[in-house]
Amino acid sequence: xxxxxxxxxxxxxxxxFKERDRxxxxxxxxxxxxxxxxxxxxxxxxxxxxxxRYVDRLSRADLREQYPELSxxxxxxxxxxxxxxxxxxxxxxxxxxxxxxxxxxxxxDPIGTLSVFVSRLRPGGIIYxxxxxxxxxxxxxxxxxxxxxLEQDHxxxxxxxxxxxxxxxxxxxxxxxxGTELEIQTLAQxxxxxxxxxxxxxxxxxxxxxxLNRVAHSYVPELELVDQKRNLDEGIFILKRxxx
Numbered sequence: 001x002x003x004x005x006x007x008x009x010x011x012x013x014x015x016x017f018k019e020r021d022r023x024x025x026x027x028x029x030x031x032x033x034x035x036x037x038x039x040x041x042x043x044x045x046x047x048x049x050x051x052x053r054y055v056d057r058l059s060r061a062d063l064r065e066q067y068p069e070l071s072x073x074x075x076x077x078x079x080x081x082x083x084x085x086x087x088x089x090x091x092x093x094x095x096x097x098x099x100x101x102x103x104x105x106x107x108x109d110p111i112g113t114l115s116v117f118v119s120r121l122r123p124g125g126i127i128y129x130x131x132x133x134x135x136x137x138x139x140x141x142x143x144x145x146x147x148x149x150l151e152q153d154h155x156x157x158x159x160x161x162x163x164x165x166x167x168x169x170x171x172x173x174x175x176x177x178x179g180t181e182l183e184i185q186t187l188a189q190x191x192x193x194x195x196x197x198x199x200x201x202x203x204x205x206x207x208x209x210x211x212l213n214r215v216a217h218s219y220v221p222e223l224e225l226v227d228q229k230r231n232l233d234e235g236i237f238i239l240k241r242x243x244x
Contacts, residue, residue, distance in 0.1 A: 016232055021047065023231045024101075024130065031126050031227070031238050034096030039084035040103045043073040046128070050097065053079040055087070066196070085113045090120050097121070101130035102234070105199045108158030110211075111150055115220050118241050127239040134202040136233035138173045145201040147214055154219070158200065166191050169198045205235040212237060 028048040035051040042063065045054065056063060056078040063075055082089045084100070085107050098117050107113045117127050134140055153161055166188040171179060174187065191198060203211060209228050216223040227238035 020232045020234070023229065024236065027227070027229065027236055027238065028099075028128060032097045032099070032128060036095045036097035036099065036125075037080070037090065038099035038101075040100065040106070041076040042067070043070050043075050044101070045076050046099050046101060048099075052099070055080045055082055055084055055090075057081070057083055066194070085109065085116065087116055087120055092119050093122050095120050095122065095125055097126040097128060099128045101128075102132055104129060104131055105201050105203075106197045108162065108200055109153050110201060111154040111215055111219050112157070114212075114215055114223060114239075118220050118222050121241040123241055123243045125241045127237075127241075129237045129239070130231070130234045131203065131205075131208050131237060132199075132234050133205045133230075135204055138176070139199055139202040141172045141177060142168060142202045144203055144207050147211060150201070150211070161200075163188070163192065165200045166198060169200075173199065205230050208235060209237065212239065 025047045028046055028050070032048050032050040035053075037053050037055050038045055039055045041054050041056070045052070054076045056076075058066065058078075059081060060075055060077045064071065067075075080089060084103060098120065100117070104110050104113060114127075121127070132139070134142060134144065149161070158165075167184060170184045170187045170191070171177065175184065179187075190196075205228075209225065212223070212225045216225065221244060222241050224240045224242045225237065226240050227236075229236045
């Protein structure tokens with residue numbers, strides 16, 4: 001009986017994953033054309049009919065070393081080694097689209113990252129973003145990131161809050177509130193030392209949509225939110241570089 005229940009849970013998970021992937025693909029088919037880049041695809045690149053080059057901060061060999069939990073999965077071999085928040089090697093105005101699924105929450109400065117994305121797009125270009133809803137993942141007990149906090153991270157590149165983010169992630173996401181202070185501080189320091197990629201910021205689906213509108217209003221006027229859809233444990237947000 002226990003084995004049957006476990007098998008059924010696996011089947012339900014597989015069906016949910018297939019449904020999420022189908023929704024992603026349908027939106028990609030609707031909005032993505034031409035050629036563009038996907039940042040941080042790892043083992044789960046977006047299925048699309050457009051032409052895509054892959055960007056990551058590490059080579060595939062180094063990604064496998066940093067993420068041993070992905071050892072049994074195929075990992076995308078990046079075409080471009082670059083900081084996805086800065087895209088220093090990607091010319092301005094050169095891309096028809098940028099895909100960044102489950103990436104923005106890893107960014108030290110999400111406002112700055114969105115500004116960089118828009119600058120790399122041609123007029124009318126698309127940003128396709130999948131963002132986890134904190135209520136449906138290991139971040140559920142973390143406080144949502146406020147816009148004021150994000151403005152401070154934009155002012156200093158996230159330097160002042162960096163240590164605190166690692167501690168909060170260790171305390172509430174990794175240990176789920178059950179770690180000792182020594183365990184939390186030790187793990188946070190280890191992640192800092194290896195520059196591990198964590199969720200620096202967390203939102204609900206509704207909060208992230210509101211964040212995007214405030215960024216467009218206050219910081220990146222070319223940015224326009226044209227579509228958003230709840231997709232099981234994530235939200236998908238489609239943004240466009242509009243002509244002012």
